[in-house]
Amino acid sequence: MWLLLLVAALLLSGCAGTADTRETLTFWAMGREGDAVGRLIPAFEREHPEIRVRLQTLPWAGAHQKLLTAFVGGSSPDLCQLGNTWIPELAEVGALTPLSARVRSSASVEPGDYFPGIWDTNIIGGALYGVPWYVDTRLLFYRRDLLKRAGFDHPPRTWAEWARQLRAVKATQGPGNYALLLPLNEFEPLVTLGLQQPAPLLRDGGRYGGFESPGFKKALGFYGEIFGNHWAPLVSTTEIATVTDFARGYFTFFISGPWYIAELEHGMPEELQNAWATAPMPGPDGPGASIAGGSSLVIFRASHHLRAAWQLIEFLSNPTVQRKFYRLTGDLPPRRTSWKNSILANDPYALAFGEQLERAKPVPKVPEWQHIAGEISVVGERLAHGDLTVDRAARELDRRADAILSKRRWVLSREKRN
Amino acid sequence: MSKGYAAWLFVLPALIVLFLFFLLPVLAGFALSLTDFDLYALADIHNLRFTGLHNYLILLHRPLFWAALGHTLYFVAAGVPLSITASLGTALLLNSKLAWCKSFFRTALFAPVVTTLVAVALIWRYLFNTRHGLINYLFSLPGIHPVNWLGDPRWAMPTIILFAVWKNFGYNMVIFLAGLQTIPEELYEAARMDGASAFSQFRHITLPLLKPTLLLVVILTMSGYFQLFSEPYVITEGGPLQSTVSVLYLMYRDAFKWWELGLASAEAFVLFLLMFGVTAVFLRLVRRGGER
Numbered sequence: 001m002w003l004l005l006l007v008a009a010l011l012l013s014g015c016a017g018t019a020d021t022r023e024t025l026t027f028w029a030m031g032r033e034g035d036a037v038g039r040l041i042p043a044f045e046r047e048h049p050e051i052r053v054r055l056q057t058l059p060w061a062g063a064h065q066k067l068l069t070a071f072v073g074g075s076s077p078d079l080c081q082l083g084n085t086w087i088p089e090l091a092e093v094g095a096l097t098p099l100s101a102r103v104r105s106s107a108s109v110e111p112g113d114y115f116p117g118i119w120d121t122n123i124i125g126g127a128l129y130g131v132p133w134y135v136d137t138r139l140l141f142y143r144r145d146l147l148k149r150a151g152f153d154h155p156p157r158t159w160a161e162w163a164r165q166l167r168a169v170k171a172t173q174g175p176g177n178y179a180l181l182l183p184l185n186e187f188e189p190l191v192t193l194g195l196q197q198p199a200p201l202l203r204d205g206g207r208y209g210g211f212e213s214p215g216f217k218k219a220l221g222f223y224g225e226i227f228g229n230h231w232a233p234l235v236s237t238t239e240i241a242t243v244t245d246f247a248r249g250y251f252t253f254f255i256s257g258p259w260y261i262a263e264l265e266h267g268m269p270e271e272l273q274n275a276w277a278t279a280p281m282p283g284p285d286g287p288g289a290s291i292a293g294g295s296s297l298v299i300f301r302a303s304h305h306l307r308a309a310w311q312l313i314e315f316l317s318n319p320t321v322q323r324k325f326y327r328l329t330g331d332l333p334p335r336r337t338s339w340k341n342s343i344l345a346n347d348p349y350a351l352a353f354g355e356q357l358e359r360a361k362p363v364p365k366v367p368e369w370q371h372i373a374g375e376i377s378v379v380g381e382r383l384a385h386g387d388l389t390v391d392r393a394a395r396e397l398d399r400r401a402d403a404i405l406s407k408r409r410w411v412l413s414r415e416k417r418n
Numbered sequence: 419m420s421k422g423y424a425a426w427l428f429v430l431p432a433l434i435v436l437f438l439f440f441l442l443p444v445l446a447g448f449a450l451s452l453t454d455f456d457l458y459a460l461a462d463i464h465n466l467r468f469t470g471l472h473n474y475l476i477l478l479h480r481p482l483f484w485a486a487l488g489h490t491l492y493f494v495a496a497g498v499p500l501s502i503t504a505s506l507g508t509a510l511l512l513n514s515k516l517a518w519c520k521s522f523f524r525t526a527l528f529a530p531v532v533t534t535l536v537a538v539a540l541i542w543r544y545l546f547n548t549r550h551g552l553i554n555y556l557f558s559l560p561g562i563h564p565v566n567w568l569g570d571p572r573w574a575m576p577t578i579i580l581f582a583v584w585k586n587f588g589y590n591m592v593i594f595l596a597g598l599q600t601i602p603e604e605l606y607e608a609a610r611m612d613g614a615s616a617f618s619q620f621r622h623i624t625l626p627l628l629k630p631t632l633l634l635v636v637i638l639t640m641s642g643y644f645q646l647f648s649e650p651y652v653i654t655e656g657g658p659l660q661s662t663v664s665v666l667y668l669m670y671r672d673a674f675k676w677w678e679l680g681l682a683s684a685e686a687f688v689l690f691l692l693m694f695g696v697t698a699v700f701l702r703l704v705r706r707g708g709e710r
Contacts (some may be wrong), residue, residue, distance in 0.1 A: 370675070
């Protein structure tokens with residue numbers, strides 16, 4: 001009883017004590033982006049004097065767990081930066097508020113201006129749950145000098161051409177070095193090869209694995225061939241210092257995202273600064289697709305400040321603000337307008353990304369995707385070691401994916417009945 | 419007030435704490451392991467199904483669980499004896515009257531225990547790097563072929579065991595050192611007068627008198643080693659080819675990465691039963707040995 005009174009007294013005094021009448025918006029952002037966005041917010045608060053933004057920066061490592069526990073515990077923020085592969089999961093648990101109507105009536109957020117594959121990652125079951133904030137995708141980084149020594153003056157466009165180049169580079173670089181780095185603990189390279197095929201990775205509305213399709217088997221075959229011919233070393237990221245080994249010529253190609261542009265500009269020795277370049281992913285028969293990655297801004301359903309939160313999203317989606325954000329972080333903006341008339345348009349390293357983003361494709365939008373992706377890297381590793389044939393690897397992947405998706409099938413059939 | 423009543427009153431606070439923070443979580447974990455609690459159940463509690471022992475059945479049919487169990491047992495079976503030998507050996511050396519700079523060595527050997535695991539794990543990763551690592555460089559001097567320490571499924575676990583032993587032996591060493599110092603010097607003097615060799619002094623004086631300490635250390639080390647997690651988490655992320663996935667690592671992944679809390683609870687419970695069983699068997703063996 002005493003405790004209750006005490007709590008009531010505290011609450012009352014708390015209410016009476018607030019002199020600041022501004023609406024307070026809680027905004028969670030992660031890592032580097034969190035640090036950078038703090039420098040953009042004062043401009044927003046000047047534009048909207050009635051809103052105060054309370055920014056909290058989370059480290060990426062614990063962010064996923066923290067978001068889910070915050071949602072379960074009823075302490076979620078108003079809006080949040082969300083890696084776009086996490087959207088299906090949080091949309092599934094009902095944590096996010098749909099934004100379709102707000103976008104329709106918005107004067108500044110134009111869906112057509114965004115890279116289509118990136119925009120698509122935010123649409124779950126026909127409803128929009130996020131607005132892309134910055135984008136990434138993966139493509140080829142390569143050593144121009146080493147490729148030239150092997151007899152090629154341009155990066156590959158097709159798998160066949162790529163294979164010829166890998167073979168030639170491996171031959172000129174000798175037995176201690178390799179042509180390509182495909183870290184065994186990463187699923188992204190193999191998934192990228194799979195996304196370049198026509199068949200979807202999961203079939204039947206994300207109920208079953210689609211890994212036994214002829215297309216994915218082709219991707220597995222190419223992946224296996226790369227390791228079978230020793231064009232790529234059997235290593236994982238924990239054993240590699242990517243920039244150092246790239247500079248030493250341990251590998252000539254690697255596949256990664258835009259964050260490596262800055263890493264290489266700082267980390268490569270002076271004499272090699274002009275020796276590396278970026279290029280769009282080669283595909284089975286011509287330029288290929290890659291994974292649509294990056295982060296979106298989402299609003300939580302529990303928020304009481306929907307309008308203010310949307311205003312902050314509109315502010316951060318403004319091309320001028322996005323250009324500033326790019327200069328602060330190096331994160332690529334998701335709108336084509338933000339690319340025009342900016343330093344990006346003349347950056348040779350970023351240009352390849354601009355081209356690749358037009359061909360970016362979302363990974364399957366089911367909450368189980370991260371788990372399935374983990375199995376893809378495990379099975380891919382066994383294929384690379386030669387423990388599995390392509391057919392057995394494909395069957396194994398389908399078996400594992402089907403098991404992971406069994407609860408989803410049950411939930412979907414239950415929803416249909418009700 | 420009867421005596422029994424008073425006694426219960428004194429024990430009550432401890433019992434309440436034990437109930438709240440040990441028994442209740444164990445029971446809740448067991449209850450959770452009988453369901454398929456996951457992300458869908460988090461969204462809508464109607465998506466929760468009572469599945470009985472189905473999770474345990476899944477585990478029995480899951481090769482990765484058996485592999486993880488195997489890796490954990492391998493780690494315990496190889497790591498515990500190694501660790502205790504290293505601790506006892508260094509404690510004996512430090513306790514010897516011939517040793518010089520004792521406090522320096524005591525501190526130096528204890529240092530790994532108090533350093534941050536993540537930081538030293540990263541340094542070990544550099545040391546054991548196949549191409550640029552110091553260890554392979556030293557091996558190359560007498561012409562030994564470079565070993566792929568962390569990239570070869572056969573070598574990754576031994577490397578992890580070596581790391582764990584190095585990181586932890588100092589702790590037990592200090593306990594042994596304390597135990598050794600309680601052994602009265604007169605016993606050794608008497609033994610020496612009777613002409614006992616150094617080895618028989620160790621065998622007939624040191625070991626029997628150190629037995630309670632040894633028992634404590636074995637049980638503590640064993641239960642600690644069963645909970646192998648941080649080392650593979652930081653150094654290998656369970657790889658290569660999942661050769662360093664331990665039961666606890668598997669449980670962490672299932673629970674906090676994939677949110678399969680029902681299945682993860684079953685894994686936790688199996689590990690609990692296993693540790694409980696092994697410790698009980700060990701204690702019984704020791705007791706029987708003592709009666710003889």
